[in-house]
Amino acid sequence: MKVLLISLLLLVASGCNQFNIQSSRPDEPDLNNVLELQQQADKAYQEEDWPRAEKIYRQLTEKVPAQVEPWFRLGNIYARTERLDAAVNAYRNALLRNSESGKIWHNLGIVHLRQATNTFIDMLENTRENDPLNDRARHVVNSVTQLMATGFGTADE
16 A cells, blocks of 8 residues: 555656646747846847847847737837838737827827828929929928927837
8 A cells, every 4th residue: 555655646746747847838938037037138228239129129029929018118118110011010019919009009099190291202303393292291290390399209118
């Protein structure tokens, strides 16, 4: 009976160890590593080291794709480095994870305004000066420029 009880305990113990090994699957992120990456990314972001911050936030989006903040921060980095299409993509990814965030919607709208303004600037540069729509284009460019000058830029936090 003692031998059976010891065997049963060993079997249960080995099963628990086996469970623990299996529960740390390769597709699950190492939380310590994720926290360390998050701290590094936040530090680089605060220091406005955009290339480093971008690299680390991209790693975070791969390790923990369901988190909103890395996508949002990537959108901000892309917006600040004039990669507006990439910013739109990052903000859209953030919205897929949290569609109720006013700051994400706001920043996406700002980027769209900047894209629209760039389109009107391109129009002015590529059409004849006497084109009747140029006055409208100049009005849009001036209005959005004035709006942005009032501090209506992206929301950071």
